[in-house]
Structures are given as structure tokens and as C-alpha cells.
Amino acid sequence: MSPLLLLLLGLLSVLLCVLRRRNRRDGEPPLIKGWIPYIGKALEFRKDAHQFLEEHKKKYGDVFTVQIAGKYMTFIMDPLMYPNIIKQGRQLDFHEFSNTVAPFTFGYPIITSSEFPGLKEAINRSFQLLQGENLTALTESMMGNLMVVFRQDHLGTRPGENEGWRSGSMFNFCYSVMFEATFLTMYGRPQSAHRHSGMGMLKEDFLRFDTMFPLLIAQIPIWLLGQTITIRQRLIEFFLPHQMSYWSHTSQFIRTRAELFEQYDTLRDGDKAAHHFAILWASVGNTAPATFWAMYHLVSHPEALEVVRQEIQNVLILGGDNFRSDTDVTFSRDQLDKLPYLESAINESLRLSSASTNIRVAQEDFSLRLHAEGSVAVRKGDIIALYPQSMHLDPEIYEEPQTFRFDRFMQDGKEKTDFYKGGQRLRYYLMPFGSGSTMCPGRYFAINEIKQFLCLLLLYFDLELEEGQTRATVDNSRAGLGVLLPATDIRFRYRLRNV
Numbered sequence: 001m002s003p004l005l006l007l008l009l010g011l012l013s014v015l016l017c018v019l020r021r022r023n024r025r026d027g028e029p030p031l032i033k034g035w036i037p038y039i040g041k042a043l044e045f046r047k048d049a050h051q052f053l054e055e056h057k058k059k060y061g062d063v064f065t066v067q068i069a070g071k072y073m074t075f076i077m078d079p080l081m082y083p084n085i086i087k088q089g090r091q092l093d094f095h096e097f098s099n100t101v102a103p104f105t106f107g108y109p110i111i112t113s114s115e116f117p118g119l120k121e122a123i124n125r126s127f128q129l130l131q132g133e134n135l136t137a138l139t140e141s142m143m144g145n146l147m148v149v150f151r152q153d154h155l156g157t158r159p160g161e162n163e164g165w166r167s168g169s170m171f172n173f174c175y176s177v178m179f180e181a182t183f184l185t186m187y188g189r190p191q192s193a194h195r196h197s198g199m200g201m202l203k204e205d206f207l208r209f210d211t212m213f214p215l216l217i218a219q220i221p222i223w224l225l226g227q228t229i230t231i232r233q234r235l236i237e238f239f240l241p242h243q244m245s246y247w248s249h250t251s252q253f254i255r256t257r258a259e260l261f262e263q264y265d266t267l268r269d270g271d272k273a274a275h276h277f278a279i280l281w282a283s284v285g286n287t288a289p290a291t292f293w294a295m296y297h298l299v300s301h302p303e304a305l306e307v308v309r310q311e312i313q314n315v316l317i318l319g320g321d322n323f324r325s326d327t328d329v330t331f332s333r334d335q336l337d338k339l340p341y342l343e344s345a346i347n348e349s350l351r352l353s354s355a356s357t358n359i360r361v362a363q364e365d366f367s368l369r370l371h372a373e374g375s376v377a378v379r380k381g382d383i384i385a386l387y388p389q390s391m392h393l394d395p396e397i398y399e400e401p402q403t404f405r406f407d408r409f410m411q412d413g414k415e416k417t418d419f420y421k422g423g424q425r426l427r428y429y430l431m432p433f434g435s436g437s438t439m440c441p442g443r444y445f446a447i448n449e450i451k452q453f454l455c456l457l458l459l460y461f462d463l464e465l466e467e468g469q470t471r472a473t474v475d476n477s478r479a480g481l482g483v484l485l486p487a488t489d490i491r492f493r494y495r496l497r498n499v
């Protein structure tokens with residue numbers, strides 16, 4: 001379709017929306033439309049979603065509908081109501097994102113059951129290969145790959161220079177290591193080398209694509225986004241089947257998906273590659289910034305860092321391992337499960353940095369039950385949205401919510417799971433990975449790989465923030481879509497510990 005025709009179609013749909021402006025009906029939540037037709041409150045929401053929702057909650061209560069970029073989104077703000085939304089089945093569909101938005105963003109065709117019979121179901125089944133027994137193999141592979149990247153890029157000694165101190169940009173440091181080690185773990189390595197050439201370029205392209213990600217998710221046509229179409233094409237081409245066939249040590253998860261795609265003549269090589277690229281985004285896009293935040297908070301709280309480092313050392317000693325900085329170290333899946341303070345610190349940084357929206361789409365007009373006494377009317381096509389960041393930053397649930405407390409999720413030496421609102425215990429209190437049937441299938445792997453990264457970092461290095469910097473703050477441009485990036489990078493110093 002020509003760009004001009006697309007533009008005309010876009011204008012036509014805006015015009016239709018203006019003509020069909022909606023009014024609130026009996027039983028429906030308060031309706032906030034804003035004064036700009038179609039766009040509604042999109043700009044205010046995008047600027048600072050958390051503040052926007054808090055202000056509207058004060059004014060309209062726990063449930064209200066907002067027009068955002070042509071869609072009507074009903075926000076449920078009270079976390080005590082979350083279980084009712086999460087368990088809703090028939091009338092609420094969870095797969096809006098994977099069915100329509102993801103193909104548009106990553107550049108593969110929409111998976112219809114007539115053109116690709118059984119593909120959707122098989123893709124969903126493949127997600128199990130990120131969990132259960134397969135998690136052990138993934139975790140072991142990640143350990144080896146992290147060690148390779150750390151050893152070759154950061155563990156060489158530099159005697160005499162600044163007493164061994166080097167400086168770096170923390171976000172760039174985390175992103176480079178996690179991007180490459182995760183890539184190697186998922187997709188494998190060249191048959192004759194431990195690392196791919198061109199990883200630096202691939203990472204740069206990935207980050208440039210990531211900057212445009214919120215606009216693609218908002219369904220802005222890619223041809224309006226400058227270089228993005230070329231960058232996405234380069235990223236996709238990295239995964240063309242003839243290239244991947246030369247890689248070894250590929251994870252079971254990716255191998256199974258590659259074999260699955262081969263069964264469909266209706267998928268072109270570029271489509272298969274685009275599916276693999278989408279998984280690269282899913283596996284790195286949130287994990288790398290989450291790793292940054294965990295590292296940042298620990299390095300800026302030296303007393304917390306010491307407790308966590310001691311816990312890591314104890315696990316190694318218990319396993320009969322005497323750590324020495326000139327040898328490689330391994331953590332098994334079992335050992336990673338025995339690091340509650342580290343896990344609490346990671347959860348605390350996810351609480352402070354994650355901002356995903358949980359979305360369900362109403363399949364018919366119906367009455368949505370919210371609690372024992374109340375329900376609201378919902379129209380077919382409306383989006384029901386949970387915004388867990390509001391819960392994560394609620395002072396009634398988390399005292400001093402903006403403060404990093406590394407042991408917030410610990411009680412009597414074990415994981416703390418009781419958090420309260422209005423005197424009632426919350427079933428859901430930490431939701432960086434979504435909820436219900438679309439909950440992130442990579443969540444156990446993500447936590448394990450962040451733990452592994454931090455274990456190596458804390459064991460091998462002394463770490464300090466460079467002086468004269470302001471605190472790291474979040475960049476809200478990805479609000480609603482996952483873990484937020486820092487607004488600016490942070491300078492730090494690191495040197496090999498003498499152990």
C-alpha cells in the first residue's frame with residue numbers, strides 16, 4: 001500500500017473517531033476523554049503514566065476509563081481487585097499484544113489459524129522450554145557465557161595503572177555483558193569460536209531499535225520513523241536460517257522454534273528470522289535494564305552490597321569452593337536458589353524500575369465484577385488495564401516507597417510474602433512479569449541470569465560510584481512497556497579484588 005493511501009486511511013479513521021465520540025452510560029466507570037479527539041489523554045499519559053494515574057485516582061476513584069490514542073482503557077487501581085481481573089476468562093482476552101502488536105513491531109505476519117494452522121499453539125507450547133528442567137541447561141550455559149565475556153573483556157589485570165581501577169559507564173557495561181551472554185545462551189555461537197563477530201554493532205542497532213519501540217507499540221507506521229526500518233531489517237537478517245545453521249550450542253528453546261518454523265511453507269525466511277529477533281527483544285529488552293538497576297542500587301548502598309557479597313561467598317564455601325580471582329567460578333541452579341538477600345535486592349530494584357501494563361480486551365459487553373459488592377459495565381473492545389507500578393509505589397503497601405531497601409522482601413531470614421492494603425493481605429504485590437496466563441515465561445531465567453551477573457561482579461570486583469554525579473532517575477518514555485531505562489548513564493570505577 002502506498003504511503004499516501006495509508007495516510008489517507010489514517011486520517012479517515014481519526015475522522016470516524018471524532019464523529020463517534022463516546023459518552024458515559026449507566027453503570028460504566030467515569031470517562032475521561034481529554035480535549036484532543038482520538039489522541040485523548042495519550043500525551044499526558046506518556047509523559048508520566050504513574051503521576052497521571054495517581055492524579056486521576058484521587059479525582060475519580062479506583063476505576064475509571066481513559067481515552068488513549070483511539071482506545072478506551074479502563075484502569076483498575078486497587079490491587080485488592082486484581083485477582084478478579086486476573087482470573088476472568090471467557091470475556092477477557094489476554095493475547096492482544098502477541099496477536100497484533102508484536103507482528104507489527106517485529107515485522108512478521110499476523111498468525112492466523114487459516115494460513116498457519118497450529119502455529120500459535122505450538123509457539124505458546126515452546127515457552128515451556130524456558131522453564132522446568134530446561135532452566136537448568138539454560139542457567140549452566142549462561143554461566144559459561146557470562147564467564148567468557150567477563151574474562152575476555154573485564155578480568156585482565158592492569159598492574160600499576162591507577163592502582164588497578166578502571167572506569168566505565170554502568171548502563172553500557174551491563175548492557176554489553178548481558179546482551180552478548182544472553183545472545184550466546186539463546187542462539188549459540190559460531191562453530192569455531194566462543195563469540196560472534198559483529199556483536200557490538202548488533203547491540204548498537206538493537207538499542208536504536210529499542211528507542212523507537214514505544215512508537216512501534218503505539219502502532220506508528222515504521223516508515224514514519226526514519227532509519228528504523230533499515231535498522232530492523234539489519235537486525236532481522238542476523239537470524240536468517242542459513243546463518244543460524246552454522247551456529248552450535250543453540251538452546252533447546254530456539255532449536256525447537258526453528259524446527260517448527262521449517263514446517264510452514266507459508267513462512268518466508270525473513271518471517272522466521274523476524275520471530276527469532278522478537279525473542280531477542282523479549283530476552284534482553286527488559287533483562288539488561290533490570291540488571292543495571294540492581295547493580296546501581298547495590299553499588300550506591302555499600303552496606304547492602306557487603307551483606308549480599310557475604311551471602312554469595314557463603315554459598316560458595318558451603319559448596320566446598322574456595323573463590324580465587326584468578327580462576328573461573330560456577331554457580332549451579334541450586335546454589336542460585338539459596339541467595340535470598342540477593343533475590344530480595346533484585347526484587348526491590350524491579351519494584352522501583354518496572355512499569356508494565358497488564359492488558360485484557362473485553363470480548364463482549366458485560367458486567368465486570370470487581371469485589372463482593374460491586375461491578376462495572378464494560379463494552380466490547382475496551383481494554384481493561386492493571387498498572388502495577390502504582391501498587392509498587394503505594395506508601396500504604398511499601399513504606400517510603402521511593403527508597404531502596406535491599407532486604408524489603410526478607411523476614412526472619414526467609415522471603416517475605418505478606419504485604420497489606422487497607423488491612424487486607426494482598427494476593428499480588430510484586431508484578432514486574434505480568435500476571436495470569438500471559439505472565440512472562442522467561443521470568444525464572446531472567447532472575448537467574450541477573451543473579452549470575454551480580455555474583456560474578458561482586459566476587460571479582462571492588463566497585464564504587466564516581467563522585468560528583470546526581471542520583472540515577474528513570475526515563476519514562478517506556479512507561480507501560482516494561483523495565484524503565486535510566487535517564488542518563490552513571491559513571492563507576494571497578495578493580496579486581498585481591499582474593
Ligand code: HEM
Nearest residue numbers: 098282283286287290356432433434435438439440442446
Ligand atoms: C527482568 C526481565 C524481564 C521482565 C521484567 C519481563 C517482563 C515481561 C512482561 C511484563 C511480559 C508480558 C506479560 C503480559 O502480557 O502480561 C513478558 C512477556 C514475555 N517474556 Fe518476559 N520479561 C523479562 C525477561 C524475559 C526473558 C529473559 C525471556 C526469555 C528468555 C522472556 C520472554 C518473554 C516472552 C517470550 C514473552 C511473551 C509471552 C507471550 O506471548 O505469551 N522475558 N515479559
